Amino acid sequence: MSPTDQGMGLRARKKLETHRALAKAALRLVAERGLDNVTAEDISAEAGVSPRTFFNYFPSKEDAILVAYPESEQxxxxxxxxxxxxxxxxxxxxxxxxxxxxxxxxxxxxxxxxxxxxxxxxxxxxxxxxxxxxxxxxxxxxxxxxxxxxxxxxxxxxxxxxxxxxxxxxxxxxxxxxxxxxxxxxxxxxxxxxxxxxxxxxxxxxxxxxxxxx
Amino acid sequence: MSPTDQGMGLRARKKLETHRALAKAALRLVAERGLDNVTAEDISAEAGVSPRTFFNYFPSKEDAILVAYPESEQxxxxxxxxxxxxxxxxxxxxxxxxxxxxxxxxxxxxxxxxxxxxxxxxxxxxxxxxxxxxxxxxxxxxxxxxxxxxxxxxxxxxxxxxxxxxxxxxxxxxxxxxxxxxxxxxxxxxxxxxxxxxxxxxxxxxxxxxxxxx
DNA sequence: AAAAATCTTGCAGTCTCTGCACAGTTGCAG
DNA sequence: CTGCAACTGTGCAGAGACTGCAAGATTTTT
Structure with a gap:
């Protein structure tokens, strides 16, 4: 699905997957319930990671909705x-x-x-x-x-x-x-x-x- | 100082004063210490009102800095x-x-x-x-x-x-x-x-x- | 296989922001 | 000026966002 899923080691691939899983979970849940009725904890649960991990990927709840793919520095x-x-x-x-x-x-x-x-x-x-x-x-x-x-x-x-x-x-x-x-x-x-x-x-x-x- | 300080009853005048006091306090403190080193509590204290009152005037800390005067609906x-x-x-x-x-x-x-x-x-x-x-x-x-x-x-x-x-x-x-x-x-x-x-x-x-x- | 680097997670804690109930003020009508 | 209605200020309790820290798990490297 992603064009850059190859030749990047297992670690990087998993990271990308988690990012996408969180972003999609955020998108789906917020589309259903509205922004205020979805907590960071809900999104984490939906994506199968701990709440703390959520904030390792996104500095804020909003970013999970807006940042579709990890942004490289370059x-x-x-x-x-x-x-x-x-x-x-x-x-x-x-x-x-x-x-x-x-x-x-x-x-x-x-x-x-x-x-x-x-x-x-x-x-x-x-x-x-x-x-x-x-x-x-x-x-x-x-x-x-x-x-x-x-x-x-x-x-x-x-x-x-x-x-x-x-x-x-x-x-x-x-x-x-x-x-x-x-x-x-x-x-x-x-x-x-x-x-x-x-x-x-x-x-x-x-x-x-x-x-x-x- | 404000052009609309007259003919509005004591109640409305006090409200405007509090708004301005909070806005100015926010501006001064944040200019000194930076946004992250100023809490809503600090601003309230500087303006002489309770923290709870702060949020009666502004929905967020940011608004205290940006909304110089109360915005009328019209x-x-x-x-x-x-x-x-x-x-x-x-x-x-x-x-x-x-x-x-x-x-x-x-x-x-x-x-x-x-x-x-x-x-x-x-x-x-x-x-x-x-x-x-x-x-x-x-x-x-x-x-x-x-x-x-x-x-x-x-x-x-x-x-x-x-x-x-x-x-x-x-x-x-x-x-x-x-x-x-x-x-x-x-x-x-x-x-x-x-x-x-x-x-x-x-x-x-x-x-x-x-x-x-x- | 062991060491190094990286990732995940839980925990404790700070801060923003809200609902609620109560007390104090102000505006107004009688 | 008195009493009621409307509004404002405040404390309290609590949910939720977000961070630093340190321990454990996993991947990469040697």
């Missing part, structure tokens, strides 16, 4: 590199999209799981908060990378932070729409549309724009 | 109305800016307090999460209002959610920059610049753009 830097290595003829927005392109497939591949996750987040705004602060962790590095690519300064200039935040806004609203129609249209397509609208200065569209095909 | 709807009542010749982005114009003055008026708040938020990303969820509470209503003003649908169309999120991104990055120079330039000016950049499709600026005047 992932942030990997994204930054991917952004900087994007074709030179792409504008900053398109370079960001290029950077994300691989990740985007995951939404359509694990559609059910992600839809369930979004449904939960929708019912519990506190979770959306954590989502944002998750992006926040690598924010500075991404902003500096944007500054580097555009020849500006990461903290003195407005542009890099603005571009990054605006890009995040585009992704967020596109994914929201994706979840709204149950993933019937590929996520990449919706994000492409959002980025294009951003790049055009957010003109008010004619009526029924999201139904149109081109 | 404030959200007031903003929505202000947006819808904006001059008809303004585009959606400018209408949003118009809606915010009154609030923006508060940053420059209580500069020290806000700078202190941002410094704390900067050190504790978890707080940024709460900031977002605060905006989130009225999100749906604002998106619907944008849909109404542009003749689109709030949940079926991408545009309203995208515009709102992008606007939030502009405000966020402008305020961040404002805090970065210690509020030397008025917040309204920086946000104006961010909105203009958004409306122009986020073109990569020439060098040193934030120093330029026009």
């Amino acid at each position: 992932r942030g830097e990997q994204l930054v590199r991917r952004f900087l290595d994007a074709p030179a003829d792409l504008g900053p927005l398109d370079a960001l999209l290029w950077m994300m392109s691989e990740e985007l497939v995951l939404f359509d591949e694990n559609r059910e799981e992600w839809l369930s996750r979004f449904a939960i987040v929708d019912r519990h705004p506190a979770l959306m908060a954590r989502v944002v602060s998750g992006q926040l962790s690598g924010e500075r590095k991404m902003i500096d990378a944007i500054a580097e690519r555009t020849g500006l300064h990461g903290t003195e200039d407005l542009y890099p932070a603005l571009l990054f935040a605006a890009f995040g806004a585009a992704v967020k609203s596109a994914i929201k729409l994706w979840a709204h129609h149950g993933g019937r249209r590929p996520a990449a397509e919706l994000i492409r549309a959002a980025i294009d609208s951003l790049g055009a200065g957010l003109p008010v569209p004619a009526h029924r724009p999201t139904r149109g095909n081109s | 404030r959200g709807e007031q903003l929505v109305r202000r947006f819808l009542d904006a001059p008809a010749d303004l585009g959606p982005l400018d209408a949003l800016l118009w809606m915010m114009s009154e609030e923006l003055v508060l940053f420059d008026e209580n500069r020290e307090e806000w700078l202190s708040r941002f410094a704390i938020v900067d050190r504790h990303p978890a707080l940024m999460a709460r900031v977002v969820s605060g905006q989130l509470s009225g999100e749906r209503k604002m998106i619907d209002a944008i849909a109404e003003r542009t003749g689109l649908h709030g949940t079926e169309d991408l545009y309203p959610a995208l515009l709102f999120a992008a606007f939030g991104a502009a405000v966020k990055s402008a305020i961040k920059l404002w805090a970065h120079h210690g509020g030397r330039r008025p917040a309204a000016e920086l946000i104006r610049a961010a909105i203009d950049s958004l409306g122009a499709g986020l073109p990569v600026p020439a060098h040193r753009p934030t120093r330029g005047n026009s």
Whole structure:
């Protein structure tokens, strides 16, 4: 099921399994009973580990719902590199999209799981908060990378932070729409549309724009 | 000090005072010792009320830092109305800016307090999460209002959610920059610049753009 | 097979946050 | 100004999130 289940030793495999078991248990239980009626102990029991182990994997209950896979330390830097290595003829927005392109497939591949996750987040705004602060962790590095690519300064200039935040806004609203129609249209397509609208200065569209095909 | 200290009966006045006392105590203590080394009990003691009373005013420790003044229920709807009542010749982005114009003055008026708040938020990303969820509470209503003003649908169309999120991104990055120079330039000016950049499709600026005047 | 590294677990303890009941204040009508 | 109604402050008990510590189990390495 997981693409990285091979060649990693028994120990690492077990760890990944436990992580996934806890994440799925959290997702299922919270979907059924609501966030407040599920304790960390419930999730641990469902996954067959001790409550103490739960907190070895997730610093908080919320993380069990939001962090589908263990995040490697390098992932942030990997994204930054991917952004900087994007074709030179792409504008900053398109370079960001290029950077994300691989990740985007995951939404359509694990559609059910992600839809369930979004449904939960929708019912519990506190979770959306954590989502944002998750992006926040690598924010500075991404902003500096944007500054580097555009020849500006990461903290003195407005542009890099603005571009990054605006890009995040585009992704967020596109994914929201994706979840709204149950993933019937590929996520990449919706994000492409959002980025294009951003790049055009957010003109008010004619009526029924999201139904149109081109 | 507060503009609304008059004509509200002794009871309401005391309540406002307690709220402010707790908020200021939280701000001061956390600025000194850091978020983790300040308990709700500490803040209550500093403000001269019981720990139980603290939670009568704020649902969480974080809120004591972030919610400077008691939020009225109507404030959200007031903003929505202000947006819808904006001059008809303004585009959606400018209408949003118009809606915010009154609030923006508060940053420059209580500069020290806000700078202190941002410094704390900067050190504790978890707080940024709460900031977002605060905006989130009225999100749906604002998106619907944008849909109404542009003749689109709030949940079926991408545009309203995208515009709102992008606007939030502009405000966020402008305020961040404002805090970065210690509020030397008025917040309204920086946000104006961010909105203009958004409306122009986020073109990569020439060098040193934030120093330029026009 | 033994040693080293790592993982799981239980335990004790701190802190956040809530419901409840009671006491003290304030607002208001008569 | 008096008495009632509405509200506010506070203590208490308790659930639940989360952490440090140390002992035991498991995997990896030598």
